[in-house]
Amino acid sequence: MLKPFLASRSGNIAIMSGVLLIPLCLAVGVAVDYSRYTSAQRHLQEMADATSLSLASTQERSNAKLTQMANDFLSSNQNTNRVQQLRLDGLDTSTEMIDVTVGGSIPATFMALAGYDRLPVKASALAERAVRGNVEVSLVLDNTWSMSEADGSGQTRMEALKDAAARLVDELLITTDNSVRIALVPYADYVNVGADNRNASWLSVPNDYSNTSTSKETCVTETTVCLARNPKRTCERYRDGVLETYGCGNECTKTEVRQLDQPQCSGGKTSTTAYKWFGCVGSRTGGNNRLGDHNTSVKYPGYVETSQNCHNPIVRLTSDKKRLKDAIVAMSPNRGSYKPYTYIPAGLVWGLNTISPTEPFADGLAYDANNVRPRKVIVLMTDGENTLLYNKNNGKHASGSVPSLNAAEKQTAVAALSTDCTDAHNNCGNGKGKLKDTSSYQQTNADTLSLCTYASANQIEIFTVAFKVDDATARQMLQLCATDEAHYYEASDSAKLAAAFSGIAQSLRVVRLAR
Incomplete structure (x- = not known):
């Protein structure tokens, strides 16, 4: 009776299906979780790209303000159905580039059976500001x-x-x-x-060139003396649109001619004026x-x-x-x-x-x-x-x-x-x-x-x-x-x-x- 029982093949499919059911379910679960992971990865990369381009397109240079702008952009544009716990992991800035690193996670479904409750996701993007061509x-x-x-x-x-x-x-x-x-x-x-x-x-x-000249000597025996003047005052004028002040007034209003004790002479000196190109x-x-x-x-x-x-x-x-x-x-x-x-x-x-x-x-x-x-x-x-x-x-x-x-x-x-x-x-x-x-x-x-x-x-x-x-x-x-x-x-x-x-x-x- 034992030998015929051992030689029988009836019921093998059911037995093998029962044995393989658990790994098959785990494989399907991993495939589902991986599909959700790649979708989250794509979304996170899109977010990183868009954030770096957005920051690079601004004229802002303060790292603190750029960080705030990045966080605001991420929170306003994330899709929680594709990725959760979205955060800014890194921001490196300079005059010519913006380097952004973002992170997040998705909850595991079937992989939780293997002890993985959440799957981490990361992405980074580098945006350059550069002049192209000549x-x-x-x-x-x-x-x-x-x-x-x-x-x-x-x-x-x-x-x-x-x-x-x-x-x-x-x-x-x-x-x-x-x-x-x-x-x-x-x-x-x-x-x-x-x-x-x-x-x-x-x-x-x-x-x-240079001009050399000698002034003619002249002598005088009398001089004009100012006896009264207008008051000094401050006047205004514009030079290339700039308002300037200068001293004015003080004009002589009364003069007197006086004889000199001895003649006073001036001139008779030689001077040279140089002209050049600057x-x-x-x-x-x-x-x-x-x-x-x-x-x-x-x-x-x-x-x-x-x-x-x-x-x-x-x-x-x-x-x-x-x-x-x-x-x-x-x-x-x-x-x-x-x-x-x-x-x-x-x-x-x-x-x-x-x-x-x-x-x-x-x-x-x-x-x-x-x-x-x-x-x-x-x-x-x-x-x-x-x-x-x-x-x-x-x-x-x-x-x-x-x-x-x-x-x-x-x-x-x-x-x-x-x-x-x-x-x-x-x-x-x-x-x-x-x-x-x-x-x-x-x-x-x-x-x-x-x-x-x-x-x-x-x-x-x-x-x-x-x-x-x-x-x-x-x-x-x-x-x-x-x-x-x-x-x-x-x-x-x-x-x-x-x-x-x-x-x-x-x-x-x-x-x-x-x-």
């Missing part, structure tokens, strides 16, 4: 006397500009591949192209040569003078961060008694020249019709309106009356001016809009807009920054000069100026996931 940026920065004004804290406009410009350089030059090059053009009434360019083919500078240049003369980088055979005029009447030299396109920042630190609204006025076209034309592929410098790559390879950018900053006029006879920039343009020149100069456009960004005229202006500096404002139009025609982006500009005409001119509304910034204090320059840097960088 970029050429010209910083055209106001160095006029009005930049010496201080705010309530004692910080001058120039100090605020230095801080903002230095940060911009830091934010753009974060790589060492020379893909980003920056030029610096400190401008006022004139621009300094560097005395080492004296013999350049695009420049015309007279030779240095690097200062004016505008090119003839037609519209002052309004672009065309007609390279027409030279820029350099002026020999007794003292330097322009600021520090231009810094040509470079990726040398230290050189640029040293030049920014050296900027000043004056040089001794030299307190310059504002002539924006001088800065703009040299901003154009620094990134132009043609002379004077020919440092820029060839213009790209799409402004992509390379991307060319001018950043124009000023704190006030134009306060000088162009002299067509010698290219100088002077206050007051200068020789008028002929009919053809005047028609070209005022082509950007009209009274039929009220919207700063409408489509009248050449597409840049036209400027209402009844001031005495119509020609200079028109030249400013003509240079902006010329740059735009070559697909150069123009950012403009109006720093504490009260004049409505000047603000409108800067709005029209900018590529579009997004390229125009108004800054009423140093914090807003810093934000404007940071915003420009942000516009030139691409935020992307690097991991």
Whole structure:
């Protein structure tokens, strides 16, 4: 009986199914839990990617505030059906990147039978802020006397500009591949192209010289004595928009002529006055040569003078961060008694020249019709309106009356001016809009807009920054000069100026996931 029983195969399937049922159930349970785990992992990675990109796209740099922003973003966007106990495990930030690590867990279902109640989930993402491709940026920065004004804290406009410009350089030059090059053009009434360019083919500078003269000796036997004067008082005047006080009054109201005991003689002395070139240049003369980088055979005029009447030299396109920042630190609204006025076209034309592929410098790559390879950018900053006029006879920039343009020149100069456009960004005229202006500096404002139009025609982006500009005409001119509304910034204090320059840097960088 035993042998037939052992040889029987009936009922084996039921027995084996009973034995295998438990591991089969565990396998199915593990598969279900793994599917839920991979879903949670995908969701967590999506959260990490989105958080890092969101933080990298902001202008915030405080680690504490970025941490709060990350936590708020995670709590607002998590799906509790896919992952629970979502938290920020790590946040590493710098000027050029945001590295985010997030964690969470899901409750185990079948794997709890094996002692795993919850399954941990982790993900990380690295977002980079970087300038892509070849970029050429010209910083055209106001160095006029009005930049010496201080705010309530004692910080001058120039100090605020230095801080903002230095940060911009830091934010753009974060790589060492020379893909980003920056030029610096400190401008006022004139621009300094560097005395080492004296013999350049695009420049015309007279030779240095000296005048030696001997005054004629004269003798007098009587003198006029003042017996009564008006009271001394304090008077006010504006210099480049800056209110200055000075001593006035004290005029002589009563005089008396008196005989001298013996003759008094003066003169008879020899003096020498030296005239030299310090690097200062004016505008090119003839037609519209002052309004672009065309007609390279027409030279820029350099002026020999007794003292330097322009600021520090231009810094040509470079990726040398230290050189640029040293030049920014050296900027000043004056040089001794030299307190310059504002002539924006001088800065703009040299901003154009620094990134132009043609002379004077020919440092820029060839213009790209799409402004992509390379991307060319001018950043124009000023704190006030134009306060000088162009002299067509010698290219100088002077206050007051200068020789008028002929009919053809005047028609070209005022082509950007009209009274039929009220919207700063409408489509009248050449597409840049036209400027209402009844001031005495119509020609200079028109030249400013003509240079902006010329740059735009070559697909150069123009950012403009109006720093504490009260004049409505000047603000409108800067709005029209900018590529579009997004390229125009108004800054009423140093914090807003810093934000404007940071915003420009942000516009030139691409935020992307690097991991």
